[in-house]
Amino acid sequence: xxxxxxDSWADALAAKAEHPDAVPIAGGTDVMxxxxxxxxxxxxxxxxxxxxxxSQWYQQDGLVRLGAGVTFARLISELGDQLPGxxxxxxxxxxxxxxxxxxxGGNLGTASPAGDxxxxxxxxxxxxxxxxxxGSRRMPVSDFYVGVKRNALEPDELIRAVWIAxxxxxxxxxxxxxxxxxxxxxxxxxxxxxxxRKTVGTGIGSAAPTPRVAAQAGTFAxxxxxxxxxxxSRGELPPSLAQEFAEQVQAAxxxxxxxxxxxxxxxxxxxxxxxxxxVWAWTDYRKAA
Amino acid sequence: MRITTTVNGEQRQVDDVWEGESxxxxxxxxxxxxxxxxACEQGECGACTVYLDHVPVCAxxxxxxxxxxxxxxxxxxxxxxxxxxxxxxAFVEAGAVQCGxxxxxxxxxxxxxxxxxxxxxxxxxxxxxxxxxxxxxxxEKILDAVxxxxxxxxxxxxx
Ligand SMILES: Cc1cc2nc3c(=O)[nH]c(=O)nc-3n(C[C@H](O)[C@H](O)[C@H](O)COP(=O)(O)OP(=O)(O)OC[C@H]3O[C@@H](n4cnc5c(N)ncnc54)[C@H](O)[C@@H]3O)c2cc1C
Ligand code: FES
Ligand code: FES
Numbered sequence: 001x002x003x004x005x006x007d008s009w010a011d012a013l014a015a016k017a018e019h020p021d022a023v024p025i026a027g028g029t030d031v032m033x034x035x036x037x038x039x040x041x042x043x044x045x046x047x048x049x050x051x052x053x054x055s056q057w058y059q060q061d062g063l064v065r066l067g068a069g070v071t072f073a074r075l076i077s078e079l080g081d082q083l084p085g086x087x088x089x090x091x092x093x094x095x096x097x098x099x100x101x102x103x104x105g106g107n108l109g110t111a112s113p114a115g116d117x118x119x120x121x122x123x124x125x126x127x128x129x130x131x132x133x134x135g136s137r138r139m140p141v142s143d144f145y146v147g148v149k150r151n152a153l154e155p156d157e158l159i160r161a162v163w164i165a166x167x168x169x170x171x172x173x174x175x176x177x178x179x180x181x182x183x184x185x186x187x188x189x190x191x192x193x194x195x196x197r198k199t200v201g202t203g204i205g206s207a208a209p210t211p212r213v214a215a216q217a218g219t220f221a222x223x224x225x226x227x228x229x230x231x232x233s234r235g236e237l238p239p240s241l242a243q244e245f246a247e248q249v250q251a252a253x254x255x256x257x258x259x260x261x262x263x264x265x266x267x268x269x270x271x272x273x274x275x276x277x278x279v280w281a282w283t284d285y286r287k288a289a
Numbered sequence: 290m291r292i293t294t295t296v297n298g299e300q301r302q303v304d305d306v307w308e309g310e311s312x313x314x315x316x317x318x319x320x321x322x323x324x325x326x327x328a329c330e331q332g333e334c335g336a337c338t339v340y341l342d343h344v345p346v347c348a349x350x351x352x353x354x355x356x357x358x359x360x361x362x363x364x365x366x367x368x369x370x371x372x373x374x375x376x377x378x379a380f381v382e383a384g385a386v387q388c389g390x391x392x393x394x395x396x397x398x399x400x401x402x403x404x405x406x407x408x409x410x411x412x413x414x415x416x417x418x419x420x421x422x423x424x425x426x427x428x429e430k431i432l433d434a435v436x437x438x439x440x441x442x443x444x445x446x447x448x
Contacts, residue, residue, distance in 0.1 A: 001307070001308040001309050002308065003290055003308040003352070003354040003427050005354060005357070016404060025352055027350070028350045028351055028352055028355065029332055029347075029350050032311060032332075032349065032350040032351070032352060033330075033332065033350070035309045035311075035352075036311060036330040036331065037330070037331070041309070042309075044308075044352070045309065045352060047306060047352065047354055047355055073344075094332065094420065095332075095335065095419045095420025095421075096345065096398070096416075096417060096420050097332065097335055097338055097345055097346050097347045097398075097420040098347070098350075099346045100345060100346050101346050101347070101350060101351070179417075180419075181419030181420070182333065182419060182420060200354055200382045205303075257408070266386065267336065
């Protein structure tokens with residue numbers, strides 16, 4: 001096995017082009033488990049932890065440009081105010097040790113339907129920037145997930161960053177698991193109110209082959225809030241609106257029965273989480289007036 | 290592959306490290322530092338917790354090559370001039386050690402917590418130690434040990 005350790009982004013791209021079968025490793029919290037258990041014997045590991053560019057975040061063009069190598073721990077401590085939904089989701093990941101190493105880029109690389117970053121990224125309308133020696137491209141995060149644990153990367157591409165608009169309204173994240181710490185989601189939901197655009201962002205986790213948005217539910221809620229003049233009045237949220245939203249979120253999911261939970265349980269819990277997230281976020285929105 | 294690291298303040302170099310090997314394996318099998326325990330090799334138990342550049346991590350999930358040129362502190366490195374660190378002493382005295390397999394990881398995680406927070410509350414302790422499993426003590430004595438260590442460290446600071 002080779003161990004490639006580029007110390008610049010250009011070198012990392014060159015290494016990936018030369019060794020398309022090399023497995024990138026960032027925090028290693030997914031990759032090392034596979035190696036330790038002999039589930040994977042890649043021809044080479046491509047260590048990304050020495051590429052400074054990946055562990056940086058900064059604001060550019062009104063967006064937060066979050067390097068793929070920023071850890072969950074840093075997201076929580078440094079970006080809780082700008083990216084509250086993603087920070088909330090990050091707090092639910094594994095344990096302190098896992099959050100100290102695990103990265104958003106790694107979560108995207110694994111592209112598990114249960115990855116906690118995904119519902120928050122979807123709800124915020126994030127974009128993923130990927131690059132190879134051939135050039136760079138940016139896509140909505142919803143296009144990045146292409147199948148169960150499959151993403152849109154070409155063999156020579158690496159994830160460079162995620163671009164996310166700083167929150168202009170309340171965001172929420174809700175996750176169901178068997179205990180509080182160290183738990184993979186049975187089902188999860190992310191929500192973002194975007195009052196500046198009068199839209200409602202959504203993200204479903206662990207209830208479909210890929211993380212996905214509940215597009216109709218978001219449009220329904222945004223329109224209903226608009227028709228009732230609630231974005232301006234910040235009036236109380238009609239329970240029927242929250243209920244209809246929850247049902248539409250449920251309709252957007254297509255869960256399976258597995259060891260962590262049944263499809264029926266996932267649908268039920270998803271509708272409860274969707275309703276709660278909307279109510280919590282709306283309550284925050286009203287308080288912010 | 291050759292790995293050069295600073296471990297517990299000492300420069301260490303090892304050769305013929307397999308590229309897919311974990312830092313935990315290097316520490317235990319190549320550097321004769323068996324303090325960090327191997328219990329799950331999948332990040333679930335925290336028995337292998339070490340500091341990597343001052344950040345507590347599961348050594349079983351760090352690839353050996355990622356530790357090259359970095360600074361590592363293991364549970365062996367916490368002792369002060371040959372004496373147990375106050376966190377270690379508190380674990381012994383509070384009865385927080387039974388089989389002891391989880392202890393090294395819990396000691397490192399507690400050490401980190403008390404560096405950041407002088408007198409943590411029970412929920413703070415539970416959150417900070419959520420990545421460390423213990424199958425013997427039922428955790429109550431571990432909480433006692435953390436409080437005891439916190440008390441002693443804060444009094445010794447005041448003196
Ligand atoms: C005990 C434990 C608990 C966990 N709990 C949770 C949890 O609660 N929620 C959750 O979502 N996840 C959890 N995970 C899974 C894991 O921590 C996350 O998926 C994490 O985000 C992975 O990030 P990493 O940097 O460690 O990735 P790595 O393991 O380094 O890489 C993961 C994948 O991404 C690829 N990759 C990494 N960076 C790039 C890049 N820049 N470009 C292209 N490909 C890249 C790698 O090749 C690999 O395929 C847990 C893992 C463990 C061991
Ligand atoms: S051995 Fe590393 S976490 Fe269990
Ligand atoms: S003392 Fe035995 S596992 Fe904790």
